[in-house]
Amino acid sequence: MTTATLMIEAAPPPPSVRRRHGAARVAGVALLALWTVLGVGIVWLLVSGWDAEMVERYMPRILEGVLTTLKLVGLSLVIGAVLSIPVAIGRLSRNPIAAPIAFGYSYFFRGTPLLAQTFLVYYGAGQFVGFFRDIGLWWFFRDAFNCAVLTFALNTAAYQAEILSGAIRSVPRGQWQAAQALGVSRMVTLTRIIVPQALITALRPYGNEVVLMIKGSAIASIITVLDLMGQTRYAFSKTYDMQVYLWAAILYLVMVEILRRVWDVLERRLTRHLRRAD
Numbered sequence: 001m002t003t004a005t006l007m008i009e010a011a012p013p014p015p016s017v018r019r020r021h022g023a024a025r026v027a028g029v030a031l032l033a034l035w036t037v038l039g040v041g042i043v044w045l046l047v048s049g050w051d052a053e054m055v056e057r058y059m060p061r062i063l064e065g066v067l068t069t070l071k072l073v074g075l076s077l078v079i080g081a082v083l084s085i086p087v088a089i090g091r092l093s094r095n096p097i098a099a100p101i102a103f104g105y106s107y108f109f110r111g112t113p114l115l116a117q118t119f120l121v122y123y124g125a126g127q128f129v130g131f132f133r134d135i136g137l138w139w140f141f142r143d144a145f146n147c148a149v150l151t152f153a154l155n156t157a158a159y160q161a162e163i164l165s166g167a168i169r170s171v172p173r174g175q176w177q178a179a180q181a182l183g184v185s186r187m188v189t190l191t192r193i194i195v196p197q198a199l200i201t202a203l204r205p206y207g208n209e210v211v212l213m214i215k216g217s218a219i220a221s222i223i224t225v226l227d228l229m230g231q232t233r234y235a236f237s238k239t240y241d242m243q244v245y246l247w248a249a250i251l252y253l254v255m256v257e258i259l260r261r262v263w264d265v266l267e268r269r270l271t272r273h274l275r276r277a278d
Contacts, residue, residue, distance in 0.1 A: 042246065042250075051241070051243075054235075054239055054241065054243075054244075058231075058235040058238075058239070058244065059247070061231045061234065061235065062228065062231045062232060062235060062244070062247060062248065062251070064226075064231065065226060065227050065228040065229070065230060065231030065232065066228050066251055066255070068145075068225070068226060068227040068228070068230075068231075069214070069217050069227040069228045069229075069255075070255075072145065072148055072149060072152065072217050072220060072225070072227055073152070073210070073213050073214050073217050075149050075153070076148075076149050076152035076153045076156055076213060076217075077153075077156060077209075077210060077213060079149070079153035079157075080152070080153040080154070080155070080156035080157040080160055081157075081160055083153060083154070083157035083161075084156075084157045084158075084160035084161040084163075084164060085161075085164070086102075087102050087105055087106060087157060087158065087161035088102075088160075088161040088162075088164040088165040088168070089102075090102025090103075090105075091103065091106065091161060091162070091165040092165050092168060092169070102161070105158060105161075106158045106161055106162055108158075109154055109155050109157070109158035109159075110158050110159060110162070114151070114152070114155050114216055114219055115219050115222070117151050117154070117155055118147070118148065118151045118152075118219055118220070118222070118223060119223075120151075121141075121147045121150055121151045122144060122147040122148075122151075122223045123223075125141035125142075125147065126141075144220075144223045144224045144225050145220075145225050147223065148217075148219075148220040148223060148225050152213065152216070152217070152220075156209060156213055159209050159212075160206070160209060163202045163205045163206060163209065164198065164202055166202075167198035167199065167201040167202035167205075168194055168195070168198045170198065170201050171194050171197050171198055171201075175189075175193055175194060175197070176189060176194070179193055199270075200270060200271060203263075203266070203267050203270065204263075204267065207259070207260070207263040207267075210259060210263075211256050211259060211260070214252065214255055214256060214259070215252065215256070217229075218252075221233055228248055228251060228252065229248060232244050232245060232247070232248040
């Protein structure tokens with residue numbers, strides 16, 4: 001290596017780069033200080049406003065609401081995952097009937113607020129009591145929890161279908177062509193070659209959708225479902241103490257953080273063969 005090369009490598013960065021690095025460092029320190037202040041403020045609010053009697057009386061109800069939230073989100077995601085498969089197939093299809101129907105379904109549920117969809121199902125079903133009684137389904141629609149599960153499942157199915165169809169499109173076309181050259185049927189190619197690769201791509205978006213569903217589940221409390229937010233609203237109506245909402249925020253944060261860590265472990269495990277290849 002020549003002396004000129006060493007001088008070039010050892011040259012300090014230009015002033016503009018140093019200024020940008022300095023500004024970024026200052027912004028990072030300021031942001032860290034802000035989060036520290038917020039964290040200290042939350043701890044101070046919890047400690048200063050601690051009411052053992054209120055905690056003993058309402059915390060069991062709030063924890064029961066956590067279980068209801070997990071049940072609501074879990075059922076919605078599983079049902080939505082099943083519904084998303086035919087929708088994703090429709091989104092990938094060139095069929096002049098299936099493709100527009102799948103697009104319309106996805107467009108409606110992704111383009112309208114989840115709150116409006118929940119109201120349409122819960123309050124809209126009440127407009128057709130006679131019809132649902134005649135077909136024997138009023139027992140389902142008169143229960144707010146069932147209506148919430150149905151609405152959330154239809155909503156997340158649209159998002160999961162887009163995630164799945166987009167991940168399948170991202171798989172190189174050469175995979176299809178190679179399987180076709182080997183005489184592999186289209187269905188086997190899809191289920192054994194394309195989908196496993198697509199699921200790796202879709203894993204992180206799926207995790208984001210689960211997080212959004214956990215946070216969005218608070219909407220169910222508006223139609224009298226006693227989930228975490230519903231139980232929190234009940235506790236606040238009895239105490240008028242804003243601290244119960246702080247408890248709820250922390251519990252939502254804990255659920256999301258646990259999910260994030262579980263998803264990180266799952267992603268590392270399912271992609272370990274890619275790291276070995278590198």
